[in-house]
Amino acid sequence: MNRLDFSHLKGAVLMGMHLKGAVLMGMRLLLAFVFIKAGMGKWPVVDGQGLTNALPLFLVYLVVLFEFLGGVFMILGLKFEELTKIGALMIAIVMVGAAYMHYFVWGDPFASKDVLYPISLMLISLVFLTEE
Numbered sequence: 848m849n850r851l852d853f854s855h856l857k858g859a860v861l862m863g864m865h866l867k868g869a870v871l872m873g874m875r876l877l878l879a880f881v882f883i884k885a886g887m888g889k890w891p892v893v894d895g896q897g898l899t900n901a902l903p904l905f906l907v908y909l910v911v912l913f914e915f916l917g918g919v920f921m922i923l924g925l926k927f928e929e930l931t932k933i934g935a936l937m938i939a940i941v942m943v944g945a946a947y948m949h950y951f952v953w954g955d956p957f958a959s960k961d962v963l964y965p966i967s968l969m970l971i972s973l974v975f976l977t978e979e
Contacts, residue, residue, distance in 0.1 A: 874975075875975065876921075876922075878938065878972060879922045882915065882938055883918035883919060885914045886911050886913075886918065889911045892904070892911060898910060910944070914937075918934065921934040921975070935972040935973065938969070939972040939976060946962055946966050
């Protein structure tokens with residue numbers, strides 16, 4: 848009986864692993880940039896403007912904090928791995944809230960960008976939350 852020889856695939860597998868790492872790094876940096884920018888864009892919180900019209904003030908502060916620190920933690924997670932999971936969780940929580948508000952509170956259609964964009968970002972953050 849002949850043994851199957853897969854040694855010729857070794858290089859392709861290694862190349863795929865390097866490619867996956869590059870894709871994950873790009874996703875991490877993009878996620879960090881988007882959320883640092885989003886958190887900074889909501890600061891300073893002014894009562895009666897933006898999210899304060901839809902959420903209690905303490906939740907608005909939490910959203911701003913989770914967006915900004917979630918992005919920062921994604922970057923710091925390059926050095927301190929546990930911060931990646933904390934940052935990803937912070938981002939996922941904010942995105943679940945954003946999708947909920949758009950779909951259930953404001954009545955946006957599920958297939959609209961206003962609902963699918965936060966769901967997409969939440970799923971990207973879950974990649975980092977579930978990575979071993």
